[in-house]
Amino acid sequence: MAHNETTPDEAQFDDLIARDERIEPRDWMPDAYRRTLVRQISQHAHSEIIGMQPEANWITRAPSLKRKAILMAKVQDEAGHGLYLYSAAQTLGATRDDMTEALIAGRARYSSIFNYPTPTWADMGAIGWLVDGAAICNQVPLCRASYGPYARAMVRICKEESFHQRQGFEILLELMRGTPAQQRMAQDAVDRWYWPALQMFGPPDDESPNSAQSMAWNIKRFSNDELRQRFVGMLVPQAEALGVTLPDPELRYDEANGCYAMSPIDWTEFHEVLAGRGPMNAERLRRRREAHENGAWVREAATAYAAKQATATREAA
Numbered sequence: 001m002a003h004n005e006t007t008p009d010e011a012q013f014d015d016l017i018a019r020d021e022r023i024e025p026r027d028w029m030p031d032a033y034r035r036t037l038v039r040q041i042s043q044h045a046h047s048e049i050i051g052m053q054p055e056a057n058w059i060t061r062a063p064s065l066k067r068k069a070i071l072m073a074k075v076q077d078e079a080g081h082g083l084y085l086y087s088a089a090q091t092l093g094a095t096r097d098d099m100t101e102a103l104i105a106g107r108a109r110y111s112s113i114f115n116y117p118t119p120t121w122a123d124m125g126a127i128g129w130l131v132d133g134a135a136i137c138n139q140v141p142l143c144r145a146s147y148g149p150y151a152r153a154m155v156r157i158c159k160e161e162s163f164h165q166r167q168g169f170e171i172l173l174e175l176m177r178g179t180p181a182q183q184r185m186a187q188d189a190v191d192r193w194y195w196p197a198l199q200m201f202g203p204p205d206d207e208s209p210n211s212a213q214s215m216a217w218n219i220k221r222f223s224n225d226e227l228r229q230r231f232v233g234m235l236v237p238q239a240e241a242l243g244v245t246l247p248d249p250e251l252r253y254d255e256a257n258g259c260y261a262m263s264p265i266d267w268t269e270f271h272e273v274l275a276g277r278g279p280m281n282a283e284r285l286r287r288r289r290e291a292h293e294n295g296a297w298v299r300e301a302a303t304a305y306a307a308k309q310a311t312a313t314r315e316a317a
């Protein structure tokens with residue numbers, strides 16, 4: 001076959017993408033498409049799982065029974081998100097063992113945002129409002145991603161993320177209606193999480209090498225900078241309602257080009273954290289490894305039970 005001739009499989013794939021339809025696990029797909037999705041979905045799954053830690057840190061110290069119940073539900077949701085996403089990656093041929101091994105060995109990436117510490121209760125508010133808020137902006141367009149299992153997982157995840165964002169907003173609102181010390185605590189948390197949350201959208205468009213291909217495959221629908229603009233546009237009125245200040249003196253709406261002007265982002269810090277030198281990287285991985293080891297008996301018991309059931313089914317047949 002000539003080098004640049006399209007095979008019937010490729011033609012069908014291209015056609016599905018052109019018609020903005022879904023690619024399903026049994027469909028033919030280019031290797032690079034599969035690899036991109038495995039990388040993106042597994043990183044996303046790891047982020048959900050590691051993301052449980054900064055908030056789990058406050059479950060035993062939540063200020064009331066109501067807050068404890070809400071926070072537990074939220075952290076549990078994140079575990080569920082991780083599981084849907086690992087399952088979506090498995091439909092592409094990735095194995096759960098390989099993905100877990102890559103994570104605990106420190107070879108896999110997850111969102112850098114979870115490598116920051118959570119020293120105060122107000123961090124629970126700022127994480128819900130800013131981190132889950134940024135996650136929503138990123139993830140709503142992924143509900144239309146071309147890979148069916150990923151898109152369907154995102155639909156369910158996004159519903160839960162909007163509850164997460166509102167619970168964060170409400171924690172901050174209550175603190176802002178409290179004593180001056182509580183207001184300062186809320187503002188301090190917003191100051192610490194604002195810039196890392198903006199970095200969650202990834203590098204500026206002109207430095208984002210994989211974006212164009214992901215857009216062509218209908219995995220990504222908006223550029224990093226477009227999503228960042230959308231996020232800031234969502235935050236500005238909400239910050240006003242809360243009475244908190246977004247820590248960017250340059251931030252203003254530019255009528256002429258219809259975007260928010262903002263101070264340059266400090267990407268040096270982002271790259272440091274990404275390279276594993278953030279304040280909490282080592283601790284997050286240590287904790288994940290420990291949880292994996294402590295869970296060994298559950299995996300063994302489940303495997304033994306499955307084997308027993310399989311034998312019983314065979315004998316009955």
Ligand SMILES: [Fe+2]
Pocket residue numbers: 048077078081157161
């Ligand atoms: Fe989540």
Ligand SMILES: [Fe+2]
Pocket residue numbers: 078132135160161164
């Ligand atoms: Fe969330």
